[in-house]
Structure formats: C-alpha cells, structure tokens
Amino acid sequence: MIVTTLVTEFGKKAAERWLALLAVPGLVFTGFAVVAVLLGHARWAEFGSIGARLSGWSDGTTRTLLVAILVVAAAAAAGYLAQALGGGVENLLTGQWSRLGRSLATSLTARRRERWDALNDGEHNEERNRFALSPPIRPTWIGDRLCAPAVRVRQDYGLDLASTWPRLWLLLPDSMREPLAAARARFDAACALGGWSLLYLALGAWWWPSAVVGVALTLTSWRRARSAAAGYADLVESTVDVRRDELIRHFARDPEIGRVQGLDLTERFRKGT
Template sequence: MNAVIASLGGKLAERWLAGLALPGVVFVAVAAVAVRLGHAHWWDLWLLAREVDRLALGSPAPGTGSALLIVLGVVLASVVAATATQSLERLVLALWTQGWGRAGEAVTRRRRRRWHAAVARYEAALRDKARRLRSADGATGPLPDTQALARACDRIALTEPDRPTWIGDRMLATAVRVRACYDLDLAAAWPRLWLLLPEETRDPLALAQADFTAAARRVGWGLLYLALGLLWWPAAIIGLGLCVAGWRQGRGTVSVLADLVEAVVDLHVRALGAALGHPTDGTFGTADGQAVTVLLRKDR
C-alpha cells in the first residue's frame, strides 16, 4: 500500500505541476507584463527589456533573502491563479453539462425547435429520395444529400435536446440510446458497472475524463486571460484563443467519453446482470434491462 500511495502521490504532483503550476507561472509573467505595459505601451518591447534589466541589475548586491521573496511571491501568485482556474473549471463543467435553471429553459426550447426542424427536413429528404429512386424519372437531377442533412441534425444534438449545450446533450444521448436498446437506467447502472470493470478497461475511461476536464480547465485559463485584457488588450486575444480551443477540445473529448461509456455498457451489461442475480444465456434484451433496473433501483 505504501508503494501504491507513493505512486499515486507522484502522479498527482506531476499532474498538478503540468496542469496548474506551470500555466500559473506563465499567467503571472503575463500579468506582470500587462501591469507594466498597459494599453498605452502594449507594443513597447524596449520598455519591457529595460524593466527586466532593472530588476536583474538594479541592486548591486542582491541578497539571497530578496531573491527568495521574489520567488515566493511568484509561486504564491501562481497558486492563487491555479486555484481560481480550478473554480472556473468547475463552473465551465457545470455550464457545459447542467441545465442552467430557468435561463437555460429558453435556450433548450430554441435548440429543440431547431432540432425538430432539421429532423423534419431530413425525413422529408429521405421520403423524396426514396420516391425518386422508385420512379422512372429518378435519374433526372441530383438526389437530396441526406447524409449532409443527418449531419446537420447531429450538429444540433444526437437526440432531442434536453440541455442548453451540445456537450450536455451528448452525454445524455448515451443514456437515451442505452435506454432505447436495453431499457436500462444508465445512471443507476454505471457505479456497479465501474466496479466490475478490469483495470485495462478503466484506464481509457479515466483518460477521456481527464481530457474532458482539461478542456474545461483551458477555458478557465482563457477566462482569466480575458479578465487580464482589461489591463493589456493582447491578453484578451490569448484568452479568446484558449476559450475557443478549450470549447473545441471539450466537444471532441466528450464524444470520446460518451462512446466509451456506451461501449462499456454493450460489452459488460450481461456481466452486470449476472452479478446482480439475473444471468442471461443469449442476447441481453429490453426485458432483461427492465429486470436489472428494478434490482438497481430496489423497487418494490
């Protein structure tokens, strides 16, 4: 156990250093540049170089204590920035995956109307394509691009929207698909499924979850840089770039995570049923899913 704890502690320290401490030091450096240059001298590299020379050579015999105080100040400032980023990370994750209360209902209704309209166009194109292929004049003119219309639906949501964001609906789509295929409550089944998984199966899931969280953290750093843009406008450009990159990373990684979760259900749902006292000899069907869901919910 001591070896396991030591290994885990090393991994956590490495993750903290790479994900928070080093970006925090960079943010503190940019903040120092922003405070010194401001909007009026945002381009003045000579002024910045003179400031660096003054700090390095300003004292004829800088003491070790002064140097330690400077280093300590930088470390503390980077820790404060990293702590603020962790709070923003949790906020971004909540905005991506939660419902936003009343404010989100209007956004969700709008997304739902757009999705239904896109689905109607897709289904109409399917009917038109089938009719033209059956008719004698089906070769006249190009057929409807049903694949493009299907992708347009998926860009809004894979299933009927129930969250203000595409990312939130992408995770819910997995539960909807599992319910449709097995009639299984994924929220109730997932903790038990996780306990049944071997280590080599958990690792990709943990990695995908870490990547998704890192995307939210990148947006958190972007928000801090946007705030720094009030003092030095180039920082706002950096922040906007980080927010866009984090958002795109979040959309990609949540798809990977949702696909992995669905794959785990497909491959291990029979083992879950057997562990709960409901073994199946053949295909795991909706009747089995209903029975397992009753066991999981402890319904009477």
C-alpha cells in the same frame, strides 16, 4: 513495503498532475500578469523596459527568495482559480445553466429539438446524427452528446445508466477503466483550459494582448471539449455494449438476456426511486 510503494507512486503522479495542470500554466499566467501591470495599454509593447523595472525586486538573497515564493504562490492560486472557473465552463458547455439562464436554455433546447425532428425523416440520418444522436434535451451540442448514451442505453437495453454505471464500473478490468478515465480527464482539461481563458480575458482589462490570448484559448477549449465529449460518450456507450451481458448475468434474477432483464435491473438498482 507495498503500501509505501503505492503511496510513493501516488505522490509522484499527484505531483506530476499538479505540475502539468496548475504549476506551469499558473507560472505562465503570473508572468503575463506581471507584464500587464508593468506595461499596461499605453506601453503594451515596451518589453525592453521590463528587465530594468524588475532588477530592483531581486536585490539580495532574502528578497529574491521572497519574490520566488510569492511567484509560486500566485501561480498556484491562479491554477486553483482556473480549475474553479473550469467547473463553470463545464456547466456552460453542457447546458446546465443556472436559473438566470433557464428560460434561454429551454428556448434553445426547443429549437434544437425542432431541428432534429426536421432531419429525422429517413433521408437526412447522417446529418441528423451529426447534429445529435438522440432527441435533444440540452441547449448545447456537448450537453446532448454526453446525454445521448443514457438515452440510447435506456431505449435499447432498458437500463438506467445513472444507476447502472457505478455497478458496471466495479465489474470492469483496469484495461477498460483506464481509457475511460483518460477520456474524462481530457474533457476536464478542456474545461479547465476554458477557465484559463477567462483569466486571460479578465487580464486584458490591463493589457490588451492578454485578451487576444484569452480569445484563442476560448476557441481551443471549445474545440477540445467537443472532441473530448464525443470520445468519452462513445467509450461509455461502448462499455455498456460490451459488458451488458456480463452485468445481467451478474445481477439479474432471470438468466435470459434482453430488454426486460434490463428494466428489471433498473428497478433493482434504483430501489423503487
């Protein structure tokens, strides 16, 4: 009975997530695509003609059902494509660029580091922290903001966040896991919105108002991603701050708590690699 209940609840949550992230935005995009095909650039505002041109598509129950199935399938396909593009948007925003952009990434990172060094004089700390909380290692603000917890945790506690985090996660109660998961979901949703923006920009080749929507979504995605990245990074670093002592007591050979013990845990977690 418990297993059945859990499976049912998981199914409900998965369906709700699919509906929110894929189905509804996909249906909206499918509607835009239909309008784009029917109107084009030349008659971009002749919305009154759409009804007449669509009336022939839904004559008969069978044809109506077929059209409905095709619309749902197109919406789902658009949703999954947007999610796939969202992965590329995440790489772009976080500065994880391909080989083609590696030289540009190196140049931008160097410029960001020069700017950070210029502000790191004790008189501009607030401005420096707004620019980056740690010495820049990525070409973008979002990339550096997400990397900052690892740099600061290693510097202050001697812990390698990449190898520490999975162990720390297992020690966290649900009350701490849920805000972290929600914060990460907000960042993922912002990147997925960037994927939708690319689809609308591409659709602008057939119907230019779609490109306007794409530009608006691009700006919204960027702003939400910055906010979500900052929130998620703060939660990750705060989680280490709050649970570091428990982590050391749980794993360390030495009962003392300090940076030396953090370095020892890093060596153990990384297993010499």
